[in-house]
Amino acid sequence: MSQHGLAPHESMEIHEMLNFKTICMTKSKMMQGLVFNKDLKALMQKDVDQSIKAIQQLQGLYAKFPIQ
Numbered sequence: 001m002s003q004h005g006l007a008p009h010e011s012m013e014i015h016e017m018l019n020f021k022t023i024c025m026t027k028s029k030m031m032q033g034l035v036f037n038k039d040l041k042a043l044m045q046k047d048v049d050q051s052i053k054a055i056q057q058l059q060g061l062y063a064k065f066p067i068q
Contacts, residue, residue: 006065018058025051 006014028047035041 014058014061018055021051021054
């Protein structure tokens with residue numbers, strides 16, 4: 001038997017990951033204004049870019065697998 005959607009607990013876990021990645025991205029983006037070291041600022045920007053990519057992938061799961 002194959003499933004074509006997310007179980008409620010799977011949906012909740014994706015939602016929790018989305019919240020976590022959103023908070024991480026927001027924190028890194030806001031802290032960039034307080035950082036003066038170029039290397040640290042670049043690392044924080046890389047974190048923001050990777051977080052945006054992860055958020056888009058997680059959102060794609062909702063579109064691909066609707067909640068059952």
